[in-house]
Amino acid sequence: MKRVFRTDQAQGRPQRTAFILLTEGGSMVLADPAVRAVAGGQGEDAFFVTFAHNKPALAVAGTVPEDRIFAFNVSNPVALLRDVGRWRVWLRRHRIDTIVDFELFSGLSAALCAMSGVHRRAGFHAMQGGLALYRGDLYSHKASYDAAKHIALNYLSLTEALLGKPSLQDRALPSAPRRAVRAEESAAARKLLSALLPQHGRRRLLLVNPNASEFLPQRRWPVPHFISFVSRMLERHADLDILLIGGPDDIATTGAIATAVSDPRCADAAGRLRLAELPALYAQATALLSNDSGPAHFASVVDLPVVVMFGPETPALYRPLGRATVLSAGLPCSPCVNVTNQRKTLCADNRCMREISVSSVIDAVESVLDVSRVVPLRAVVRMQGGAA
Numbered sequence: 001m002k003r004v005f006r007t008d009q010a011q012g013r014p015q016r017t018a019f020i021l022l023t024e025g026g027s028m029v030l031a032d033p034a035v036r037a038v039a040g041g042q043g044e045d046a047f048f049v050t051f052a053h054n055k056p057a058l059a060v061a062g063t064v065p066e067d068r069i070f071a072f073n074v075s076n077p078v079a080l081l082r083d084v085g086r087w088r089v090w091l092r093r094h095r096i097d098t099i100v101d102f103e104l105f106s107g108l109s110a111a112l113c114a115m116s117g118v119h120r121r122a123g124f125h126a127m128q129g130g131l132a133l134y135r136g137d138l139y140s141h142k143a144s145y146d147a148a149k150h151i152a153l154n155y156l157s158l159t160e161a162l163l164g165k166p167s168l169q170d171r172a173l174p175s176a177p178r179r180a181v182r183a184e185e186s187a188a189a190r191k192l193l194s195a196l197l198p199q200h201g202r203r204r205l206l207l208v209n210p211n212a213s214e215f216l217p218q219r220r221w222p223v224p225h226f227i228s229f230v231s232r233m234l235e236r237h238a239d240l241d242i243l244l245i246g247g248p249d250d251i252a253t254t255g256a257i258a259t260a261v262s263d264p265r266c267a268d269a270a271g272r273l274r275l276a277e278l279p280a281l282y283a284q285a286t287a288l289l290s291n292d293s294g295p296a297h298f299a300s301v302v303d304l305p306v307v308v309m310f311g312p313e314t315p316a317l318y319r320p321l322g323r324a325t326v327l328s329a330g331l332p333c334s335p336c337v338n339v340t341n342q343r344k345t346l347c348a349d350n351r352c353m354r355e356i357s358v359s360s361v362i363d364a365v366e367s368v369l370d371v372s373r374v375v376p377l378r379a380v381v382r383m384q385g386g387a388a
Helices: 026-039 052-061 077-093 107-115 151-163 183-196 223-236 248-261 275-282 294-302 358-374
Strands: 017-020 046-051 069-072 098-101 120-128 141-146 204-209 240-244 266-268 287-291 306-310 324-328 380-383
Touching: 017 026, 017 107, 026 046, 026 052, 026 098, 026 151, 026 294, 046 052, 052 069, 052 275, 052 294, 069 077, 077 107, 098 107, 098 151, 107 120, 120 151, 141 151, 183 275, 204 223, 204 294, 204 358, 223 240, 223 248, 223 358, 240 248, 248 266, 275 294, 287 294, 287 358, 294 306, 306 358, 324 358
Parallel strands: 017 046, 017 098, 046 069, 098 120, 120 141, 204 240, 204 287, 240 266, 287 306, 306 324, 324 380
Antiparallel strands: none
């Protein structure tokens, strides 16, 4: 048993590194600077481990190609156990010498590391300023999670521990990865826009993401707020088209908004593009409005300005790396999810989202539209309350 869990303090740069990030597709973009810090400037020595349903999110940043990704099937316990065995074979076949566990005190990822047979492993083992699940003995290179520091900087602290570099306390946020859009992806995006918004080439395009993952539905701004926002924006801006985006599971929400707005300049594209094709669509747009979810982070790979609404989670830790204007109602109960409660909340009334007013969102989006692609690389956090 001791041999199985053995760790290796070997120095020198890792040659072939597997990064573990199982949940939250948007975090794939936030982790990308750390991946490149260890595995080469273009991620040429990077491999990735995630859940199968999050695998498409890796294609957005495009750093790790599909043939270097291992995706766990978590549809049932038998499938997961079978994949654990397959994963060990995959690690040996690819000659992985290092594992970096980006998960925040997840028991599953720690167990996977311990069973991997790879002896050089980096992971979070303690938490500054609070309590968290202890798992430090399972890692050879350890870093403390700092609950006051943006998650991208926490990920980079793992790479510093692994590479033996001093931790930089006052480091600025890293730049988001840049994703080249392939010609066939651009063609698919233009074809979709031509079908849904025939006049889109003559008007500016605002993308609207009204959804958030089922993992934390409290992050959703209310559908009536989205309906009011879209209707008022179309009334105020004759040169604007609005495209609702989302996955196949979001069609009910986007369809309800499009039906209620009932305007030919508002179209529903939910389920019409794969995640890997989103950057090409983003490249055609002027701005994005989004709940705190993956699409807000995906926008940074093509430098698209985004207005993102935060409630249950804090923008101090999870704001997008790109050009983000961040809105929050600033309620004392927010944020209510964090590492110590495993990012779960019992809240059944997301006032933190309901009290972000439609007027404040219109102001923020119009500010972004006015300056378009000249917004400086910083976040603007606007704290406000009030009804829609």
